Amino acid sequence: MGRGLGRDLGLTRTPREGPGCAALRPLSHQISTTMSSTKRVSTRRRVARHVAARPWLRLSGVLGPPLSWLLLAYIGALVALLITSLHQEVTVGLITRRITAPGLDNFRRLIETPVYRSVTVRTVFAAVAVTVIDLALALPVAFYMAKVASVGRRRALVILVTMPLWAGYLVKTYAWSTLLNPESGFLREFVGATPGYGIGGSIVTLAYLWLPYMILPIYAGLDRLPDSLLEASTDLGGRAGRTFRSIVLPLLVPSIVAGSIFTFSLTLGDFYVNRIYGNKTQFIGNTIFSNFSANLPFAAAFSIVPILIMVAYLLLARGAGALEEL
């Protein structure tokens, strides 16, 4: 019974195999299989010969599945977001929802409503502030790690810099929440002042959270910078400041851009820090979150905004020639 049923369903093994399987199998394996079964000049062998003669087929066999996954999951999601954002939800009667014909109403509302403009400006301001703070902290640390510290100390520092990444995002945010508490937090008790839970507190926390993402690319960039260049600059009479401005900084721009893409985009997308800090500061992410269940198309439209800002940022960076070495 089992065999009969199996054949009906195409479950039993037949000597035939699809071309996809042959193409995906490693070459060495294909060769050994072909050699051990020379008697059967099988379909498999013909397929193998067919594929071997056509490099594009091999390539598409190997790259096809991951690429189509990328297209579906990444680009597909973005397209779905865009399509959703062009629709409109209408409440009819009690709670019924109807999605009306595509239009730009959501984007018009985003531009015309003052509160959404100020949320966007505030978020971009925070992203810039976080990036600047991280850059100011990362440059000296990375320079020390790459050019000054001994090998042992350098290793220890790399571990120390990456260590915060081992702990969860939430754990670190809750920890900062206790540090920043305006009544009895560590900063109030021992430093005497705290940015509290407003936008200042959010910026400080996010700058802490994303700092490793700025240090590591700059460290890698400085590591590639030959010491001889610094020595040559000194030999030619360049002081530390001049050497930094004329030699180090221009060569570091790609690394700084790489780091800033992380700090900038991660801040643009963040909403949880504000949520934990009591929602006194609204970022784009918070507004998306609050509209998500009540008005999905509008939330989708607002999600497009950080994407557009990032595209503009990358175009700007490319215009400045910063992406050529990435």
Added chain:
Amino acid sequence: MKKSYRLAATAMALALVAAACGDDDDGGSSGAQEEIGEGEGAISILAWPYYAENGSKDPEIDWVSAFEDDTGCKATIKEFGTSDEAFTLFGSGDYDVVSASGDSSLRSVAAGDAAEINTSLIENYADLAPFLKEKAWNSVDGTVYGIPHGWGANVLQFNTEEVTPAPDSWGAVFDPDSPYAGKIAAYNSPIYIADAALYLMATKPDLGITNPYSLDETQFNAAVDLLKEQNAIIGEYWSDYVQYEEHYTAGSTVMGTSWQIIVNTLQGADPAVPVDSVLPKEGSTAWSDNWMIHSDAKNPNCAYKWINYITSPAVQGTVATTFGEAPANLKACDDQADHCAAYFAEDEEYYNQLHYWTTPTKECLDGRTDVDCKDYAEWVAAWDEILG
């Protein structure tokens, strides 16, 4: 033998299809489950904090483990902090049951996420308070989608050492010259607009608000303006109750709308946080929660078993005393007479005085037909403006 097996399988498949499709001409009860079968061995529960506790917060607070032992349904619990979250998460289809408040239950029904419940399978249904059953927020046209769990009012919580004299009015959180400015909390959900409307009901009778969830343009704008003004004195808009408790412990928040469970937790903490709660003289917004089953629940039998368990008298008594609410099952009051008296669990008149979370709609809920009311989408948009 081969043939007979296939025939049997075909017959079974057809029977399943027929059962799944149901018979639309049967009337109201055709879609509901007919009996509780063998448990599926698992259940996914979406619940307000402290509604489904398995000892993970406090080993003493655990009624889910006994359910797992009794039924063999291994429970996965997911907590939510606002009704919007509940509605969205339940809509994902990953959960078998949800403890829904009135401002998300009807939306879930309208979205097709809620299954019709066969009340004859709910052993304790007869013992549940009659004024909770088949209400606008758990039933539609006589079809039951929600089984009552418990109810209570949103209370005004305050730090007894910092806030003196003790407040007795919601005016304490709306006073622009409050000495506690910057340390006052509001609840971060559009439904909080109703709290402002409730306060205006008492203080500005000219507006003619009779139901804080049914606001026309003028009434709505008055409530939104009050909240925008309140923004200046607010220290936090809370949605994460753990963080909210933390801020009372640290002293950065001293007063705000709250749930009784938060008061109880802080009073029972070590060291105890000096807080107390009051039901202000204006009355209060409130919740009346119901268990709902997802229309595509993967574990419908365990879902019914869970609802039977959570509505049984002993468990209701435990949940109600832990959370600080009135139990739906009045038999729970046999062992918890003091608690039931304190929360007016059996007092229908008291129940009717509170204003339960419900979804605002364009068609005014208070029966007015000459004017349009603001629907929930507009409440959400206004909430964005209030937060700034």
